[in-house]
Amino acid sequence: xxxxxxxxxxxxxxxxxxxxxxxxxxxxxxxxxxxxxxxxxxxxxxxxxxxxxxxxxxxxxxxxxxxxxxxxxxxxxxxxxxxxxxxxxxxxxxxxxxxxxxxxxxxxxxxxxxxxxxxxxxxxxxxxxxxxxxxxxxxxxxxxxxxxxxxxxxxxxxxxxxxxxxxxxxxxxxxxxxxxxxxxxxxxxxxxxxxxxxxxxxxxxxxxxxxxxxxxxxxxxxxxxxxxx
Amino acid sequence: xxxxxxxxxxxxxxxxxxxxxxxxxxxxxxxxxxxxxxxxxxxxxxxxxxxxxxxxxxxxxxxxxxxxxxxxxxxxxxxxxxxxxxxxxxxxxxxxxxxxxxxxxxxxxxxxxxxxxxxxxxxxxxxxxxxxxxxxxxxxxxxxxxxxxxxxxxxxxxxxxxxxxxxxxxxxxxxxxxxxxxxxxxxxxxxxxxxxxxxxxxxxxxxxxxxxxxxxxxxxxxxxxxxxxxxxxxxxxxxxxxxxxxxxxxxxxxxxxxxxxxxxxxxxxxxxxxxxxxxxxxxxxxxxxxxxxxxxxxxxxxxxxxxxxxxxxxxxxxxxxxxxxxxxxxxxxxxxxxxxxxxxxxxxxxxxxxxxxxxxxxxxxxxxxxxxxxxxxxxxxxxxxxxxxxxxxxxxxxxxxxx
Numbered sequence: 001x002x003x004x005x006x007x008x009x010x011x012x013x014x015x016x017x018x019x020x021x022x023x024x025x026x027x028x029x030x031x032x033x034x035x036x037x038x039x040x041x042x043x044x045x046x047x048x049x050x051x052x053x054x055x056x057x058x059x060x061x062x063x064x065x066x067x068x069x070x071x072x073x074x075x076x077x078x079x080x081x082x083x084x085x086x087x088x089x090x091x092x093x094x095x096x097x098x099x100x101x102x103x104x105x106x107x108x109x110x111x112x113x114x115x116x117x118x119x120x121x122x123x124x125x126x127x128x129x130x131x132x133x134x135x136x137x138x139x140x141x142x143x144x145x146x147x148x149x150x151x152x153x154x155x156x157x158x159x160x161x162x163x164x165x166x167x168x169x170x171x172x173x174x175x176x177x178x179x180x181x182x183x184x185x186x187x188x189x190x191x192x193x194x195x196x197x198x199x200x201x202x203x204x205x206x207x208x209x210x211x212x213x214x215x216x217x218x219x220x221x222x223x224x225x226x227x228x229x
Numbered sequence: 230x231x232x233x234x235x236x237x238x239x240x241x242x243x244x245x246x247x248x249x250x251x252x253x254x255x256x257x258x259x260x261x262x263x264x265x266x267x268x269x270x271x272x273x274x275x276x277x278x279x280x281x282x283x284x285x286x287x288x289x290x291x292x293x294x295x296x297x298x299x300x301x302x303x304x305x306x307x308x309x310x311x312x313x314x315x316x317x318x319x320x321x322x323x324x325x326x327x328x329x330x331x332x333x334x335x336x337x338x339x340x341x342x343x344x345x346x347x348x349x350x351x352x353x354x355x356x357x358x359x360x361x362x363x364x365x366x367x368x369x370x371x372x373x374x375x376x377x378x379x380x381x382x383x384x385x386x387x388x389x390x391x392x393x394x395x396x397x398x399x400x401x402x403x404x405x406x407x408x409x410x411x412x413x414x415x416x417x418x419x420x421x422x423x424x425x426x427x428x429x430x431x432x433x434x435x436x437x438x439x440x441x442x443x444x445x446x447x448x449x450x451x452x453x454x455x456x457x458x459x460x461x462x463x464x465x466x467x468x469x470x471x472x473x474x475x476x477x478x479x480x481x482x483x484x485x486x487x488x489x490x491x492x493x494x495x496x497x498x499x500x501x502x503x504x505x506x507x508x509x510x511x512x513x514x515x516x517x518x519x520x521x522x523x524x525x526x527x528x529x530x531x532x533x534x535x536x537x538x539x540x541x542x543x544x545x546x547x548x549x550x551x552x553x554x555x556x557x558x559x560x561x562x563x564x565x566x567x568x569x570x571x572x573x574x575x576x577x578x579x580x581x582x583x584x585x586x587x588x589x590x591x592x593x594x595x596x597x598x599x600x601x602x603x604x605x606x607x608x609x610x611x612x613x614x615x616x617x618x619x620x621x622x623x624x625x626x627x628x629x630x631x632x
């Protein structure tokens with residue numbers, strides 16, 4: 001479908017854990033439309049993070065097909081996957097994962113630098129995005145000089161500054177207190193509503209699930225519920 | 230990945246681990262300093278040996294009779310045609326000398342020694358050590374001088390001194406023994422006792438009369454530069470068709486071999502010392518990279534290609550190597566400068582003589598060697614980083630970020 005940002009068809013993924021096969025995903029069918037804010041929910045080991053990683057091109061399914069923005073992810077090599085992530089996907093990780101030697105502004109500029117955006121436009125877009133997230137005053141600070149919540153905001157700024165097709169957030173609230181989590185979720189909601197950013201999160205935090213427009217529950221590698229909020 | 234970003238990340242990452250990288254830079258610098266200083270000694274020794282051979286009557290190029298090396302004597306002499314030197318118009322020649330050199334026996338009232346009797350024209354001998362001899366008494370005044378100049382060591386052996394007479398016996402052109410008495414004009418003193426023991430000098434015409442032959446046994450040429458030897462050989466071969474025209478390397482092959490070894494010693498020393506260092510370097514880089522494997526995985530997750538990650542590690546390693554090499558070269562220059570004018574080794578003159586080196590040893594620091602060490606180090610830095618870098622990208626971004 002043309003308006004599907006993500007299409008997963010019969011996706012299976014099995015890990016070997018000390019020679020014991022672990023079926024992380026069992027024939028999952030999943031679609032995500034443009035402008036949706038979907039939460040993958042479920043207990044640990046349910047397969048939500050694996051599905052997120054497969055969609056993000058960080059992991060490869062053993063079986064099935066995954067298309068992001070109409071592009072078949074499973075057919076791509078390592079470098080092509082890197083290019084896909086660079087062009088189409090914004091990531092927000094549990095541990096922020098900012099580059100420690102770069103300032104907030106430089107971290108936000110990083111992906112644009114990889115994309116070859118010129119310096120003037122980069123600086124303008126980075127500062128503009130940081131400003132929209134209330135982080136402009138901290139633009140020159142390095143990650144080690146910021147709180148967890150501030151770092152996560154910078155990570156979000158980095159993820160959205162290039163206007164990706166899809167924003168993937170893996171346990172975005174895991175290292176944040178309740179207050180900061182609330183601010184973060186308001187931010188994601190605003191991005192989704194105002195800028196139309198398509199968001200997919202993997203979480204077991206009910207607060208995060210509550211902000212999503214659709215919740216997809218997984219258990220033992222299968223989708224057991226798929227409901228609009 | 231843009232080069233500017235690559236350099237920016239690499240440069241800042243270096244400063245994250247100042248202590249470790251500082252130790253690496255120091256180790257590389259000390260190794261490079263060691264290599265360069267040993268090389269300056271080897272280069273100095275090689276240059277000393279080469280200069281000594283060229284000075285000690287050999288010159289850059291010499292013309293001799295084909296049988297002279299096996300049977301030195303006036304029977305292997307020759308008479309250069311008039312104006313032969315005109316053929317060298319295109320060769321930068323510093324000077325040339327025609328000599329008669331024959332084996333002889335020299336006798337004082339008390340002792341007898343075997344020597345080389347050399348008939349010279351002092352005016353031509355600016356090209357050899359004769360031109361700068363330190364003589365006690367008087368030097369030879371010209372090719373007609375009937376006196377002799379002997380080495381100070383030989384004078385001691387013969388228990389004689391300036392002003393006294395010695396008898397010299399040798400074989401004439403007719404094969405019969407000739408002998409004559411000569412007064413000692415002076416005794417010469419050089420860095421080499423061997424020279425002082427062997428060479429007895431007198432006027433070329435004096436030797437011609439003794440041997441009853443106008444022939445010379447050698448024509449020695451000193452060139453402006455050793456690089457011109459092939460050109461000189463070609464020109465002289467055309468003039469002296471029936472004679473041997475030999476470069477100093479052919480006349481003194483042992484010294485030539487030692488000079489060649491000295492030329493290669495840079496590479497030998499470099500690969501021995503830096504080869505040992507590179508294991509430590511690879512280990513340190515591997516540790517540094519694996520400590521950052523999570524971060525490198527994150528960069529790949531964000532869209533950095535594997536080869537860009539490899540490039541980043543390589544650039545970081547190369548920067549460390551460059552800093553170490555530059556510091557090492559600077560340190561080597563600093564250590565070299567105080568000794569640039571030479572080191573007095575007269576206390577070890579016997580040993581140095583055995584090595585063919587003069588009492589004043591002048592180390593040589595050559596720019597070409599510094600450039601070679603710099604470039605080799607860059608290559609080594611790149612090679613040393615490839616293994617750790619490839620290890621880093623073998624881990625998938627997901628596995629890396631789970632660590």
